[in-house]
Amino acid sequence: MSPSVAEGALQTWLAEAATQRQQPPHLELLAEHVLMTGVLSAMDREAATMVNGGPLRLEFWQDVVDFNGNFVHLSHRVKEESHLIPAMLAAGVLPADHEQAIRREHQAAKDLTLSLCDGVGEGDWEQVQRLVSLYVFRMRAHMSHEESSLLSHATRLSTAALARLRAGFDAVEAAALRGRSRLEIRRLAERISSASATR
Numbered sequence: 001m002s003p004s005v006a007e008g009a010l011q012t013w014l015a016e017a018a019t020q021r022q023q024p025p026h027l028e029l030l031a032e033h034v035l036m037t038g039v040l041s042a043m044d045r046e047a048a049t050m051v052n053g054g055p056l057r058l059e060f061w062q063d064v065v066d067f068n069g070n071f072v073h074l075s076h077r078v079k080e081e082s083h084l085i086p087a088m089l090a091a092g093v094l095p096a097d098h099e100q101a102i103r104r105e106h107q108a109a110k111d112l113t114l115s116l117c118d119g120v121g122e123g124d125w126e127q128v129q130r131l132v133s134l135y136v137f138r139m140r141a142h143m144s145h146e147e148s149s150l151l152s153h154a155t156r157l158s159t160a161a162l163a164r165l166r167a168g169f170d171a172v173e174a175a176a177l178r179g180r181s182r183l184e185i186r187r188l189a190e191r192i193s194s195a196s197a198t199r
């Protein structure tokens, strides 16, 4: 999808009140990909500075683990795995091999995030750098794959299925963010990006 569609989706994602959301599910997930893409770029930049002798900055990586663990894993991926994928399989608009690939990639991302957490805790910059390089490479490919399969085919769902997804997505996000707003999540992503850019 084009950058302008993605940026428009992010603006709507930020503007809608939590109790009255109407953004279609595929655009909600696309908006979240915009934030995730920015964080991946920041992780890449920060890892490159460590290769060049920079320190392992705990506060930076703790923000990254917070974003990837609490927002991406517990909210974004649960919307996909527990709601969008089952709805699309039921409607016959997602091939089974796509579903299996997406679930495998999510599991790999979860494992890498947990290992990254360990690497940061141990202060092992080489392990962190290696894990970041794998995570960034795999997640860029994963999001691109989702945008051309999962998200583009989601537009074929019925109005009733979309309404069920709306309710399901809202419940997942409320449970995952536990009182944090979308604006706070965007600020977290921006803090990560600006911290890596100012080195």
Ligand SMILES: [Fe+2]
Residues within 6 Å of the ligand: 077, 080, 102, 106, 142, 146
């Ligand atoms: Fe995903």
Ligand SMILES: [Fe+2]
Residues within 6 Å of the ligand: 029, 033, 076, 080, 143, 146
């Ligand atoms: Fe996604």
